Amino acid sequence: MYAIKTYNVISNVGLAVFPKDQYVINGEQEPDALLIRSQNLHRGVLPVSLLAIGRAGAGVNNIPLDKASENGVVVFNAPGANANAVKELVIAILIMAARPILPAINWTKSLTNGDAADVTLQAEAGKNHYRGTELAGKTLGVIGLGAVGSKVADMAHQMGMNVIGYDPYISVEHAWQVQSDIPRADSLKEVLEASDYVTIHIPYNERNKNLIGAEELLMMKKGAVLLNYSRNGIVEETAVMAALNVGQLDQYWTDFASDALIKHDKVVVTPHLGGTTKEAEDNCAQMVATTLRKYLETGEIEHSVNYPDVRMPFNSPYRLTLLHQNVPNMVGRVATILADLNINIANMINASRGDFAYTLIDVDQMDDELYHKFEEKCLSIDEMIRVRGIRNAKFNG
Numbered sequence: 001m002y003a004i005k006t007y008n009v010i011s012n013v014g015l016a017v018f019p020k021d022q023y024v025i026n027g028e029q030e031p032d033a034l035l036i037r038s039q040n041l042h043r044g045v046l047p048v049s050l051l052a053i054g055r056a057g058a059g060v061n062n063i064p065l066d067k068a069s070e071n072g073v074v075v076f077n078a079p080g081a082n083a084n085a086v087k088e089l090v091i092a093i094l095i096m097a098a099r100p101i102l103p104a105i106n107w108t109k110s111l112t113n114g115d116a117a118d119v120t121l122q123a124e125a126g127k128n129h130y131r132g133t134e135l136a137g138k139t140l141g142v143i144g145l146g147a148v149g150s151k152v153a154d155m156a157h158q159m160g161m162n163v164i165g166y167d168p169y170i171s172v173e174h175a176w177q178v179q180s181d182i183p184r185a186d187s188l189k190e191v192l193e194a195s196d197y198v199t200i201h202i203p204y205n206e207r208n209k210n211l212i213g214a215e216e217l218l219m220m221k222k223g224a225v226l227l228n229y230s231r232n233g234i235v236e237e238t239a240v241m242a243a244l245n246v247g248q249l250d251q252y253w254t255d256f257a258s259d260a261l262i263k264h265d266k267v268v269v270t271p272h273l274g275g276t277t278k279e280a281e282d283n284c285a286q287m288v289a290t291t292l293r294k295y296l297e298t299g300e301i302e303h304s305v306n307y308p309d310v311r312m313p314f315n316s317p318y319r320l321t322l323l324h325q326n327v328p329n330m331v332g333r334v335a336t337i338l339a340d341l342n343i344n345i346a347n348m349i350n351a352s353r354g355d356f357a358y359t360l361i362d363v364d365q366m367d368d369e370l371y372h373k374f375e376e377k378c379l380s381i382d383e384m385i386r387v388r389g390i391r392n393a394k395f396n397g
């Protein structure tokens, strides 16, 4: 039985991916895999038993990726699975930033409930205090043109906005998803200077920490609006409040609450709602549960953020999986161990990603005693991180 431990609210559609006769969810056994959303794993210790972490969502800044890689824990996310939900929320926020919908609704609710005709008259008389502007014809700068940013850019473009994108690291896949008539800025400065509205759709990591600070806020048009539906650490909080106080920035809308931000009257905070739709929660949980299950049962890796994606049809009775450092001659040394044990290799694949690499070896014969000898010899190689043997269920009985 495999053991899965979950944190946060994980959709039942995802949990249903794990057959009850092969998986225990949140039982007593030490976990083979964690299935999480925004649970902060930086604070705790990764269990020794842990083989994988599945993040039912996009951002992985809540996971200690270096520690996971060094311990042979493969981390998966669900790329793009909640992008439509974030896009729809961001478009709603853009409209609410242009039209004072929230204050107008609150004012209407506060009208004295005398006779019905009076309320109607008061509403008509007061509506001019809630005049808005239109998005069509305004310029939207989109920082990050990945799964979310590319969708936001396209939708805003369809709504008649002039969209300008900025993403120096864009993948080929996402580059194709952005309409070709949406111009790309060559620098952050260019996109900030040109935009009435700026929306950020990038991961939080060391490079993007405080990407938008006092200097960048000064590059923006006076009275521009900033949206942050990515992560709080990307925008420097004190700088943004200072820019709002002097009118350099007109409004700041964010999905990430802090004590200071919720108290500022030019900041509107939503409670991390970007991916909180039924559809997105189902998509994310299902995608990552499927990749976790595949990894546990076949060793194949898809949508990992710390180890290379590796796929090889599992057509032999037994598979050996080896997570190791990306150094020369690892495959040669493992092949020698197999040869010394008189085990024939039926199929093999190796791939690397940065400092780490992964090797799958299919063999036709293996028993417990032989496997233990193999494992012991492999783990005596300094650069070997984790060795696992998987019996092919198709060959059992």
Ligand SMILES: NC(=O)c1ccc[n+]([C@@H]2O[C@H](COP(=O)([O-])OP(=O)(O)OC[C@H]3O[C@@H](n4cnc5c(N)ncnc54)[C@H](O)[C@@H]3O)[C@@H](O)[C@H]2O)c1
Binding pocket: 058, 059, 060, 079, 080, 082, 083, 086, 143, 144, 145, 146, 147, 148, 149, 166, 167, 168, 169, 170, 171, 174, 201, 202, 203, 204, 207, 208, 211, 229, 230, 231, 255, 272, 273, 274, 275, 276
């Ligand atoms: N509010 C929410 O609930 C919610 C939901 C989903 C994602 N997110 C956040 O949004 C982020 C983006 O999500 P995604 O699904 O689009 O991810 P993604 O990986 O598909 O896209 C991120 C894009 O940002 C680009 N990028 C990285 N650093 C950049 C920089 N300094 N300048 C410009 N571009 C840069 C990358 O090249 C990539 O194209 C996630 O990492 C997560 O933190 C938040």
Ligand SMILES: O=C(O)[C@H](O)COP(=O)(O)O
Binding pocket: 037, 038, 056, 057, 058, 059, 060, 082, 272, 274, 275, 276
């Ligand atoms: O990175 C993400 O996918 C979002 O921030 C969603 O986070 P959540 O799963 O905690 O809602």
